[in-house]
């Protein structure tokens with residue numbers, strides 16, 4: 479029986495093949511990438527990390543510097559701003 483902290487599914491389970499046996503390794507899960515709120519495209523230039531690591535980044539490393547950055551992709555931002563002007 480694994481130890482109590484390893485019984486939860488918080489950590490990912492990876493089977494690593496070694497020459498002698500297959501070992502079970504526990505690893506942290508990957509964080510989801512930020513997506514555009516309108517079209518669902520993956521947002522480039524938006525950092526993906528744990529909340530603690532994100533807090534250590536500078537403001538400009540977290541997302542691009544423009545309106546709707548980190549929320550909408552560039553093409554959706556363009557469309558939104560144009561529709562608001564007209």
Ligand SMILES: [Zn+2]
Nearest residue numbers: 514517551554
């Ligand atoms: Zn979009």
